Amino acid sequence: MRVSWDGARLAFRLDPEDEITGRAADGHPVKLRIAECAIGGVPDDAHPDLFAVAAWTVVAPWTRKRVTFDRAVSERVAEALHDGWGVEAEPVRAEPRRQGRVLAISYSGGADSVAAAAIFPEAPFVHFRRAPHPRVPNRWTHYRSDVLAELARRTGRELTTVTSDLEFTLAEPRPGYPEHHAVAAGALLLADRMDLGGLAFGYELGSRWLGGDRYLLRFTPDNPMWAPHGQWGRLFAAAGVPIVLPVGGVSEAVTMRLALGSELRDQVRWCLRGTDGPCRTCGKCLYKEIIQAAVERRPLDTPLTADRAVVRKWLRRPPYGGMEMIEYGLARIPGVEESVLAGALDHFAATEASTGWLEHCYPPALAEIPEPWREPVSAFMADDTGLMTPAQARRVEEWGS
Numbered sequence: 001m002r003v004s005w006d007g008a009r010l011a012f013r014l015d016p017e018d019e020i021t022g023r024a025a026d027g028h029p030v031k032l033r034i035a036e037c038a039i040g041g042v043p044d045d046a047h048p049d050l051f052a053v054a055a056w057t058v059v060a061p062w063t064r065k066r067v068t069f070d071r072a073v074s075e076r077v078a079e080a081l082h083d084g085w086g087v088e089a090e091p092v093r094a095e096p097r098r099q100g101r102v103l104a105i106s107y108s109g110g111a112d113s114v115a116a117a118a119i120f121p122e123a124p125f126v127h128f129r130r131a132p133h134p135r136v137p138n139r140w141t142h143y144r145s146d147v148l149a150e151l152a153r154r155t156g157r158e159l160t161t162v163t164s165d166l167e168f169t170l171a172e173p174r175p176g177y178p179e180h181h182a183v184a185a186g187a188l189l190l191a192d193r194m195d196l197g198g199l200a201f202g203y204e205l206g207s208r209w210l211g212g213d214r215y216l217l218r219f220t221p222d223n224p225m226w227a228p229h230g231q232w233g234r235l236f237a238a239a240g241v242p243i244v245l246p247v248g249g250v251s252e253a254v255t256m257r258l259a260l261g262s263e264l265r266d267q268v269r270w271c272l273r274g275t276d277g278p279c280r281t282c283g284k285c286l287y288k289e290i291i292q293a294a295v296e297r298r299p300l301d302t303p304l305t306a307d308r309a310v311v312r313k314w315l316r317r318p319p320y321g322g323m324e325m326i327e328y329g330l331a332r333i334p335g336v337e338e339s340v341l342a343g344a345l346d347h348f349a350a351t352e353a354s355t356g357w358l359e360h361c362y363p364p365a366l367a368e369i370p371e372p373w374r375e376p377v378s379a380f381m382a383d384d385t386g387l388m389t390p391a392q393a394r395r396v397e398e399w400g401s
């Protein structure tokens, strides 16, 4: 793979051994559509390691043996690429980047990142906003990146909005991040200007420890995307921007409760479709409504009927990503047996006791937060959720086995 930057415009060229269809760190196949993209709202004089890691968040799935950058990287970043991916990076000559002091939050506006923001009320936000690609038609016009960016602006926090068309580098499965970490490409390029020493993400217990989303669905202490000792954790740390997961030890029930109790409550938005408010009919709206109803102890409020595909998705036989929150909802939503979710009761014997672990913090998640941010998160969780008991922590560690 050959990578070159023209300002903040990234172009890459595959080597003969590279492949058009590669795999992201979560194992998901991704097919390349176009080998160029741009990042807006960032400086063009960042440390070369930052350019390298930002580029790697886009090109990693398609790179097999080596990556040639247009400017020399440090030995530290080259080592992380070698150890993490078996890829030889060149040229290697730069001094490592000095780690800064500021923690920024990669802010999407969803409940999880609002919860992370509630733990660090002074942290600046970096918001990724999808922009159209000049050479790829946008078949995803319902995706309202403008609405999300406006909500981020209204939080009143120090905010840098990065615009990028990098999601259009993917032909399949659809436009999206080649690696989950591509959401941070802009934040990486801003790291010198913002004096960043860490970047916080809203990934919660399910994503970090339960192999959630499109991943493994089992206990994942060595999660390659989010563990500090995983390939991505080591690479970000090598560039002086270690990954920080303030809510990595708590479930989406906790992040939802924190977000709804936060001063940013009015700006929380997980739906990518609605303009005046969430659309209430997409799969994400339903999933979050299940969690919110459970947290607020009220009946499910949805216009959807049980025959809709977005509902049937949550009625299928486990395992699937997010099933712990369906179970949580079944145990706590009043009248759930008469709701569209009733069919899911066949698959779970959920009780408040059996799902109580989802209201506390998994202690190893605190231990892996880098200093100086470990202490404030630990104090917050001790005060707010309390720690899981050893028996509850075993629910995490036996997940999927």
Ligand SMILES: [Zn+2]
Pocket: 271, 272, 273, 274, 278, 279, 280, 281, 282, 283, 284, 285
């Ligand atoms: Zn929606």
